[in-house]
Amino acid sequence: MTLVQLEYIVAVDTYRSFVTAAEKCFVTQPTLSMQIQKLEENLGVKLFDRSKQPVIPTDIGQHVIEQARLILAESAKLQELIAAHKNELAGELKIGVIPTIAPYLLPKVIMNFTSKYPKVQLSIWEYTTEQIIQNLKIGLLDCGVLSTPLEDKSLQEIPLFYEDFVIYSSDNSSVANKQNISVDDINIEETWLLNEGHCMRNQVLNICKKKTAVNGIRSFEYNTGSVETLKRMVDLNAGITILPELSLSDFSSEQMKKVRRFDKPVPAREISLVTHRNFLKRGLINSLKKEILEITPQDMLNSGNKALMETF
Template sequence: MTITQLEYIIALDTYRHFSTAAQRCFVTQPTLSMQIQKLEEELGTKLFDRSKQPVIPTETGEEVIQQARVIVHKVKMMHQLIKDKQGVLQGELRIGIIPTLAPYLLPMFLQPFLAKYPDIKIWVKEMTTDILVEKLKAGKIDAGLLVTPLQENAIKEYPLFYEELVAYVSKSNAAFKKTYVLADDIDLKELWLLEEGHCFRSQIINLCELKKQSKDHSRFEYEAGSVETLRKMVEKNNGITILPEMATLDFTSKQLNMVRHFKAPVPVREVSLVTHRDYVKKKLVDVLKAEIIASIPAKIMLNKNKNLVKT
């Protein structure tokens, strides 16, 4: 039994396809298949049911793969420990980021980080909070950028900054005439929301206490897939929505005229870097955290968590 063989069965379990698993392991499909077969022969049991598509682990295979993940994780920890002691900053960081952060936060820190640390490769994928947490627990990503608190015992949270939530109001909406708005000023009939699955949707619902209101009087319901869609719906179709502060940083003067801040204490969301509690790449994550904080506008870094909106 070798560490390489254990990595192969983990890859096949992850991707459930021999060709994809081989590509991810940078070997040919026959090589991966042969090594997994050798491991099965050594253990005296089948680890995968090859008659199913996609390939799935057998009952025994699931238990073996679970142990393989623990073993490979420990081996990686040893290698990373040596690199950390030697001051080596190289390797790969797999990062998940929620869609309401990605378009605004990534452009701020990504290029400066890659230029400063040329030996670190970053893999980034957008995903909802639930999927991100699931992948962190499974060891499929190294870190996540999302809104906290999560209240997950297996996840460590490192708050980065607090982002103000603002109202984005069309001229036809009653709130447009106000200098500052209250949650009570938001009319449910004219509010644009993100679709289910986004934590930002939950925050808006909690902020506006929408659960206490009825949707029966709404003639049209539309749930957007992105913050940018919400913005455009207000601009083209009137109404009101809630935006994260960073979405407004490149607004034109006309767009800024449609922004209304909430009356103090202003609602904010906590943006954090999260990892699994047993994560390996501590040095790489530390420099990532520092680079992100250095890239955030000073005004946002001054925000306090006095009125944190629950997810």
């Protein structure tokens, strides 16, 4: 039994395909298949049901693969110990970020991080919360930046900051002439929302104290995963939308005139760095945390006078 063989069975479990697993491991499929077959012969059990497509582990295979992930994680910790001893930060850090945070937080973080740590390669994907959770669990991501809490014991959440929600209003909306607004003032019928699958949609519905929304004043429904599109819909089609505060960073003076604030306690969301419970690359992840906190406004670093919205 070798670490390479364990890497191969974990790859097949992750991608549910011998072909894809071989590509990701940078070997030919016959090489990967031969090594897995040798491991199965050595253990005296079949690890995968090859008759199914996509391929799935057998019952005993699931337990073996789970243990293989732990062994590989412990092996990787040895490399981390050596890197820490040498005070060296290098390697790849795979990050998942929800779309309602990525464009407002990452540009500065990436610029600062890459200038300080030139030997680290950042690989970043914009995913929904569910996609990030799934990819953290199977090892395709090292960490995620997303809204919490997630209520998942297999994950570890490291709170970073607390971001207020604000209202972006057209000139003829029901709240256009108000400055500080109660959550009871929000009319869900005139509110533009992100589509299903985005945690911020659920948070906005929680602000409005509704789990469903009916676009009663419109003759169409527009589904988007983009905060920028929500802004444009208000600018061109009236109504209101609820935005995360960081999205105001590039607003023009005219756009800022359309921003309204909530009365206290202000609806807000907790943004955290999320990892698997047995996460690796601690040095890289801690450095990422430090860079995020350095560019975060001071008033976002504590949750005082904020009403934190549930993620789901």
